Amino acid sequence: xxxxxxxxxxxxxxxxxxxxxxxxxxxxxxxxxASGLSKGGVYHHFSSKEExxxxxxxxxxxxxxxxxQAIPDTGSAREQLILLLxxxxxxxxxxxxxxxxxxxxxxxxPHTPEVSELFKQGYLSFLAKLSGLIQxxxxxxxxxxxxxxxxxxxxxxxxxxxxxxxxxxVPNLVSFPSDASETAMTIIAGMCR
Amino acid sequence: xxxxxxxxxxxxxxxxxxxxxxxxxxxxxxxxxASGLSKGGVYHHFSSKEExxxxxxxxxxxxxxxxxQAIPDTGSAREQLILLLxxxxxxxxxxxxxxxxxxxxxxxxPHTPEVSELFKQGYLSFLAKLSGLIQxxxxxxxxxxxxxxxxxxxxxxxxxxxxxxxxxxVPNLVSFPSDASETAMTIIAGMCR
Amino acid sequence: xxxxxxxxxxxxxxxxxxxxxxxxxxxxxxxxxASGLSKGGVYHHFSSKEExxxxxxxxxxxxxxxxxQAIPDTGSAREQLILLLxxxxxxxxxxxxxxxxxxxxxxxxPHTPEVSELFKQGYLSFLAKLSGLIQxxxxxxxxxxxxxxxxxxxxxxxxxxxxxxxxxxVPNLVSFPSDASETAMTIIAGMCR
Amino acid sequence: xxxxxxxxxxxxxxxxxxxxxxxxxxxxxxxxxASGLSKGGVYHHFSSKEExxxxxxxxxxxxxxxxxQAIPDTGSAREQLILLLxxxxxxxxxxxxxxxxxxxxxxxxPHTPEVSELFKQGYLSFLAKLSGLIQxxxxxxxxxxxxxxxxxxxxxxxxxxxxxxxxxxVPNLVSFPSDASETAMTIIAGMCR
DNA sequence: TATGAATGAGTTTTCATTCAT
DNA sequence: AATGAATGAAAACTCATTCAT
Numbered sequence: 106x107x108x109x110x111x112x113x114x115x116x117x118x119x120x121x122x123x124x125x126x127x128x129x130x131x132x133x134x135x136x137x138x139a140s141g142l143s144k145g146g147v148y149h150h151f152s153s154k155e156e157x158x159x160x161x162x163x164x165x166x167x168x169x170x171x172x173x174q175a176i177p178d179t180g181s182a183r184e185q186l187i188l189l190l191x192x193x194x195x196x197x198x199x200x201x202x203x204x205x206x207x208x209x210x211x212x213x214x215p216h217t218p219e220v221s222e223l224f225k226q227g228y229l230s231f232l233a234k235l236s237g238l239i240q241x242x243x244x245x246x247x248x249x250x251x252x253x254x255x256x257x258x259x260x261x262x263x264x265x266x267x268x269x270x271x272x273x274x275v276p277n278l279v280s281f282p283s284d285a286s287e288t289a290m291t292i293i294a295g296m297c298r
Numbered sequence: 299x300x301x302x303x304x305x306x307x308x309x310x311x312x313x314x315x316x317x318x319x320x321x322x323x324x325x326x327x328x329x330x331x332a333s334g335l336s337k338g339g340v341y342h343h344f345s346s347k348e349e350x351x352x353x354x355x356x357x358x359x360x361x362x363x364x365x366x367q368a369i370p371d372t373g374s375a376r377e378q379l380i381l382l383l384x385x386x387x388x389x390x391x392x393x394x395x396x397x398x399x400x401x402x403x404x405x406x407x408p409h410t411p412e413v414s415e416l417f418k419q420g421y422l423s424f425l426a427k428l429s430g431l432i433q434x435x436x437x438x439x440x441x442x443x444x445x446x447x448x449x450x451x452x453x454x455x456x457x458x459x460x461x462x463x464x465x466x467x468v469p470n471l472v473s474f475p476s477d478a479s480e481t482a483m484t485i486i487a488g489m490c491r
Numbered sequence: 492x493x494x495x496x497x498x499x500x501x502x503x504x505x506x507x508x509x510x511x512x513x514x515x516x517x518x519x520x521x522x523x524x525a526s527g528l529s530k531g532g533v534y535h536h537f538s539s540k541e542e543x544x545x546x547x548x549x550x551x552x553x554x555x556x557x558x559x560q561a562i563p564d565t566g567s568a569r570e571q572l573i574l575l576l577x578x579x580x581x582x583x584x585x586x587x588x589x590x591x592x593x594x595x596x597x598x599x600x601p602h603t604p605e606v607s608e609l610f611k612q613g614y615l616s617f618l619a620k621l622s623g624l625i626q627x628x629x630x631x632x633x634x635x636x637x638x639x640x641x642x643x644x645x646x647x648x649x650x651x652x653x654x655x656x657x658x659x660x661v662p663n664l665v666s667f668p669s670d671a672s673e674t675a676m677t678i679i680a681g682m683c684r
Numbered sequence: 685x686x687x688x689x690x691x692x693x694x695x696x697x698x699x700x701x702x703x704x705x706x707x708x709x710x711x712x713x714x715x716x717x718a719s720g721l722s723k724g725g726v727y728h729h730f731s732s733k734e735e736x737x738x739x740x741x742x743x744x745x746x747x748x749x750x751x752x753q754a755i756p757d758t759g760s761a762r763e764q765l766i767l768l769l770x771x772x773x774x775x776x777x778x779x780x781x782x783x784x785x786x787x788x789x790x791x792x793x794p795h796t797p798e799v800s801e802l803f804k805q806g807y808l809s810f811l812a813k814l815s816g817l818i819q820x821x822x823x824x825x826x827x828x829x830x831x832x833x834x835x836x837x838x839x840x841x842x843x844x845x846x847x848x849x850x851x852x853x854v855p856n857l858v859s860f861p862s863d864a865s866e867t868a869m870t871i872i873a874g875m876c877r
Numbered sequence: 878t879a880t881g882a883a884t885g886a887g888t889t890t891t892c893a894t895t896c897a898t
Numbered sequence: 899a900a901t902g903a904a905t906g907a908a909a910a911c912t913c914a915t916t917c918a919t
Contacts, residue, residue, distance in 0.1 A: 108878090127409045129322060133914055143880045145917085150878095154914065205408065212405040214467045215398070216320055225468045253480055259461070259472045260481025264453055267460025271452075274407040275418045279452045287446055288453025288485065295488030301903080326889060338892080339904045347889070494899090513795050515708060519893055529901045531896085536899095540893065591794065598791040600853045601784070602706055611854045639866055645847070645858045646867025650839060653846025657838075660793040661804045665838045673832055674839025678867060681874030687882080712910055724913080725883045733910070 112150050115140040116160050123161065124202050128209035159219055162210050165203055166227045172196045173231075182242030183293060189234060190261070190289050194282035197269055208273045232258050239296070248296040257296065264288055305343050308333040309353050316354065317395050321402035352412055355403050358396055359420045365389040366424075375435030376486060382427060383454070383482050387475035390462055401466045425451050432489070441489040450489065457481055498536050501526040502546050509547065510588050514595035545605055548596050551589055552613050558582045559617075568628030569679060575620060576647070576675050580668035583655055594659045618644050625682070634682040643682065650674055691729050694719040695739050702740065703781050707788035738798055741789050744782055745806045751775045752810075761821030762872060768813060769840070769868050773861035776848055787852045811837050818875070827875040836875065843867055 106114070118139030122131050133154050137147045151157040173196055176188050197204060214221045235258035242248035268285045271278060279285075299307070311332030315324050326347050330340050344350035366389060369382050390397060407414045428451035435441035461478045464471060472478075492500070504525030508517050519540050523533050537543040559582055562575050583590060600607045621644035628634035654671045657664060665671075685693070697718030701710050712733050716726050730736035752775060755767050776783060793800045814837035821827035847864045850857060 111878090127405070129405065130409065132912085144915085145881070146879050148915075152915095208408075209405055211463065211467050212320070212322060212402055216323065221468060225471065228464070228468055228471060252484075256473075256477045256480040257484060259464075259477045260457060260484070263460030263464055263472070263478070263481070264457045265460065266463060267456030267458065268452070270404060270459060270463055271421070271456055274404050275414060275421055278418065278421060279456070280449075284449045284452045285456070287449040288456070291445075291450060291453070291485050291488035292481065293488070295484035295486070304903080325887085327887095335903095336905050337890085338906065341890070342903060342905095345890095497899090513791070515791060516795065518891085530894085531902070532900050534894075538894095594794075595791055597849065597853050598706070598708065598788055602709065607854060611857065614850070614854055614857060638870075642859075642863045642866040643870060645850075645863045646843060646870070649846030649850055649858070649864070649867070650843045651846065652849060653842030653844065654838070656790065656845060656849060657807070657842055660790050661800060661807055664804065664807060665842070666835075670835045670838045671842070673835040674842070674871065677831075677836060677839070677874035678870050679874070681870035681872070690882080711908085713908090721882095722884045723911080724885065727911070728882060728884095731911095 108150070111142075112160065113164075115142065115147055115150055115157065116164050119157055119161050120164070120203075120206070123206050123209065128158070128206075128212065155217065158210075158213065159217075159223070162207075162220060162223055165207060165210075166223055168203065169196065169200060169207075169227065170230065172200060176234075182238050182245055182247050183297070186235070186238045186242070186293060187290075189238065190265075190286070193231075193265060194285060197265065198282060201272075204269050205273050208270060228262065232262055235261055242296070246298070249298050252296050257292065261289060261292065264292075301343070304335075305353065306357075308335065308340055308343055308350070309357050312350055312354050313357070313396075313399070316399050316402065321351070321399070321406070348410070351403075351406070352416070355400075355413060355416055358400060358403075359416055361396065362389065362393060362400075363420065363423065365393060375431050375438055375440050376490065379428070379431045379435070379486060380483075382431065383458075383479070386424075386458060387478060390458065391475060394465075397462050398466050401463055404463075421455065425455055428454055435489070439491070442491050445489050450485065454482060454485065457485075494536070497528075497532075498546065499550075501528065501533055501536055501543065502550050505543055505547050506550070506589075506592070509592050509595065514544070514592075514599065541603070544596075544599070545603075545609070548593075548606060548609055551593060551596075552609055554589065555582065555586060555593075555613065556616065558586060562620075567633055568624050568631055569633050569683065572621070572624045572628070572679060573676075575624065576651075576672070579617075579651060580671060583651065584668060587658075590655050591659045594656060614648065618648055621647055628682070632684070635684050638682050643678065647675060647678065650678075687729070690721075691739065692743075694721065694726055694729055694736070695743050698736055698740050699743070699782075699785070702785050702788065707737070707785075707792070734796070737789075737792070738796075738802070741786075741799060741802055744786060744789075745802055747782065748775065748779060748786075749806065749809065751779060761817050761824055761826050762876065765814070765817045765821070765872060766869075768817065769844075769865070772810075772844060773864060776844065777861060780851075783848050784852050787849060807841065811841055814840055821875070825877070828877050831875050836871065840868060840871065843871075 115136070118141065119131075119136040122135045122139045126135065133147075136154075136157060137144050140147050147157075151160060174192055176185055176192060178185065180188075210220060210224075214224055232255075236254040239248060239252060239254040239257055243250055243252055243254065265285055268279055268281060272281055308329070311334065312324075312329040315328045315332045319328065326340075329347075329350060330337050333340050340350070344353060367385055369378055369385060371378065373381075403413060404417075407417055425448075429447040432441060432445060432447035432450055436443055436445055436447065458478055461472055461474060465474055501522070504527065505517075505522040508521045508525045512521065519533075522540075522543060523530050526533050533543075537546060560578055562571055562578060564571065566574075596606060597610075600610055618641075622640040625634060625638060625640035625643055629636055629638055629640065651671055654665055654667060658667055694715070697720065698710075698715040701714045701718045705714065712726075715733075715736060716723050719726050726736070730739060753771055755764055755771060757764065759767075789799060789803075793803055811834075815833040818827060818831060818833040818836055822829060822831055822833065844864055847858055847860060851860055
C-alpha cells in the first residue's frame with residue numbers, strides 16, 4: 106500500500122470517529138484505533154493531531170467541492186441560479202453527516218489560521234459562482250439594476266449555512282430543503298424587475 | 299454576597315475567559331482564577347465544568363433575549379418586520395463577542411442535549427415573532443397570500459445565523475450588517491405583492 | 492434536644508450510611524446529609540471524621556454487648572456453654588448488618604490504636620466468659636483435664652468471627668448458624684471425657 | 685522486559701506499598717513510585733487503580749494457593765487432615781504480611797463483585813480438600829457417620845480465618861498457631877468414633 | 878515503515894476541615 | 899449551637915507525543 110493510500114486510510118478512519126464522537130471528544134487514540142495502524146504508524150504519516158485534522162478537513166472540502174456538478178450555462182441567469190442552489194441543496198442533504206463534521210471544524214477555525222484559510226477558499230469559490238450569475242442577471246436586465254450581487258450572494262450562502270447549522274444544533278426545527286428553497290425563491294423574486 | 303450573586307460572579311468570569319480563549323482551550327483552572335474564588339468555592343456553586351458551561355450559555359441566551367427591545371406594534375407588518383430585523387442586527391453587532399462564544403457552544407450542542415434544548419428555546423421565541431409579523435402582513439394584504447410564514451421566518455433566522463457564523467469563521471469576508479440587511483430587504487421585496 | 496441526643500442522632504445517620512456504602516466509600520458529606528444537620532453542626536459535636544467513626548464503633552460494640560443476654564448459671568458447664576454460643580449465634584444473625592460494618596472497622600484497626608483498643612475490650616470480655624465456662628467444665632470433671640481453656644475459647648471465638656467474615660466477603664458460601672453450631676458441638680464433643 | 689514481566693513488576697511494587705501503608709492509605713502515586721515507571725507507564729498496563737488492586741489480589745491468592753504443598757495421600761484420613769492443617773498453619777505464618785493485606789481486601793469485597801469472586805475461588809478450593817478428607821474418614825470408619833463434612837470443613841476454614849483476622853486486628857491476643865492447632869485437634873477428636 | 882511501551886505535564890474533581898456570621 | 903460558603907492540598911486519571919526496537 107502506497108504512502109498516499111495509507112494517509113487516506115488514516116483520514117477515513119478519523120472521519121468516522123469524528124462523525125461519531127465530535128471533534129471535542131475525539132482522541133488521538135481513537136483515530137489510531139480506527140486507522141488499523143499503530144501509534145507510531147499514524148505518527149509516521151501525520152506528525153501531530155492538528156496535522157491529521159487538517160488532512161481530514163481538506164478531504165472534506167474536496168468532497169464537498171467535487172460533489173457540486175457543473176451547471177449547464179444555458180438558460181437565463183435566474184434559471185441557472187435556481188439550478189445551482191438546487192445542486193447545493195442536494196449536496197448539503199447527501200453530505201449531511203460530513204456537514205455536521207464541518208460545523209465541528211468551525212470551532213477550530215478561529216484558533217487555527219490554516220483551517221480558517223481552507224474554509225475561506227471554499228466560501229469564495231461558491232460565492233464567485235453565485236455573484237457571477239446574479240451579475241449576469243443584472244446585465245441581462247432580468248434582475249434589478251439596484252441589486253448588489255456580492256451582498257445577495259453572501260446572503261444566499263449565509264442562508265444555506267445558517268440552515269445547515271440549525272439542523273445540526275436543533276434537529277427537526279427546520280424542514281430542509283424546503284425552507285431554504287422557499288426563502289431563496291423569495292430572494293430571487295425580490296431581485297426580479 | 300448572596301449565593302445567586304456568587305454564581306453570577308463566577309459566570310461573568312468564565313464568560314470573559316471563554317471569549318478570550320475559546321471553549322476548547324479554556325480550563326477549569328482558568329474559570330477558577332477568573333472567579334476570584336478557590337477551587338472548592340467554584341465547585342460549591344457548580345458541581346462540574348459542564349454545569350458551569352450550561353450556566354454561562356443560559357446567561358448568554360438570556361442577555362440575547364433581553365437585548366431585543368420591544369418593537370412598537372404600530373405601522374405596517376413590513377415596517378415592523380424591518381424594525382425587528384434592524385434590532386436583531388444591532389444585537390448581533392453589539393454582542394459580537396458573545397456571539398462568537400455562542401458559535402463555540404453550537405459545536406457542543408449536538409453532543410449535549412441540555413445545550414441543544416437551551417438553543418431551541420431561543421430559536422423558537424424569535425421565530426414566533428418573525429412568523430407572526432409575516433402572517434400579519436399576509437392577513438393585511440401587504441404580503442403575497444402564497445407566502446409561507448414559517449419557512450420565510452426560518453429562512454430569515456438562518457440568514458442572520460449563517461452570516462454571524464461566517465464572520466466568526468472567516469473574518470472580513472462578509473460586511474455586516476449591510477449584507478444581511480440587503481438580503482433581508484430583498485426577501486421582503488419578494489414577499490410583497 | 493440535648494447535646495447527647497444530637498450526638499446519637501448523628502451517629503445513627505452515619506451508621507446507616509456506613510452500612511449502605513461501606514467505610515471506604517463514605518464521605519463526611521454523606522454523614523452530614525444523613526444527620527439532618529449542617530456541616531458546622533456536625534463538626535460542633537465531632538471534631539473530625541475519625542472521632543465520628545470512633546463514636547459509631549463504640550455505639551456498635553455497646554449494642555453488641557448489650558445484645559448478649561445474661562446466661563443462667565445453672566446446669567452443667569457444657570449446657571451453659573451451648574446456651575452462650577446459641578446466644579452469640581442469635582446476636583450475630585440479628586445484627587448481621589452491623590457486623591458487616593464491624594468488618595469495615597477491622598481494616599481501620601491496624602492503623603488506629605483507639606479502634607484496636609475498643610475491639611480488644613470486646614474480645615476479652617467474651618473470651619473471659621468462654622474460658623471461664625470451660626475451666627468450670629474441667630473442674631467439674633465434665634471436660635478432659637488436658638483441655639486448654641484459653642486456647643479453646645480463642646478457637647471458638649475465631650470460629651464465629653471467621654464465619655461471620657466469610658458471610659460478608661463471600662455471601663451464600665456458608666450456612667449460618669448451622670455450620671458454626673455443628674463445628675462448635677464437635678469441639679465440645681472433643682473436649683468431653 | 686516483556687509486558688507480562690512489567691505487569692508483575694508493577695504488582696510487586698504495589699504489594700509492598702499496600703503491606704506498608706494499608707489499602708486505605710495507599711495512593712496511586714505510591715504505586716507509581718514503587719513501580720519505577722511513570723504515571724502513564726503504569727496506566728498503560730492497568731487502566732485504573734481498581735484494576736491494579738485486582739491484579740495484586742489475584743497474585744496474592746495465587747501465591748497462597750501455590751504455597752500449599754501437596755499432602756501425601758498415604759496414612760489415615762485423620763493423619764492426612766492433620767498434615768493439611770499443619771501445612772495451612774505454615775502458610776499463614778510464613779505469609780503473615782500477605783495475609784494482613786488480604787484482610788484489607790476483605791473490606792473491598794462486599795462492594796466489588798470481582799474481588800468477591802476471586803475470594804470465592806480460593807475458599808472453594810481449600811474447602812474441597814478439607815471436606816474430601818473428612819468424607820474419606822467417615823467412609824473408612826475413622827470419623828463418626830453423623831459428621832457433616834461440609835459443615836466441619838467450613839468450620840475449620842472459619843477457625844483459621846478468624847484467628848488470622850484476630851491477629852491482624854488485635855495483635856498478641858491469640859497465640860498462633862498453637863491456639864488454632866489445639867482447637868483443630870479438638871474438632872478432630874470430636875469427630876472420631 | 879511500523880510497533881507499542883513509556884513519558885509527564887496537565888486536567889478535572891474530591892473532600893476533610895475552617896470560619897465568618 | 900448552628901449555618902453553609904469557602905479553602906486548597908491531594909487524588910485519580912488523561913492524552914499528545916516520543917523513542918528504542
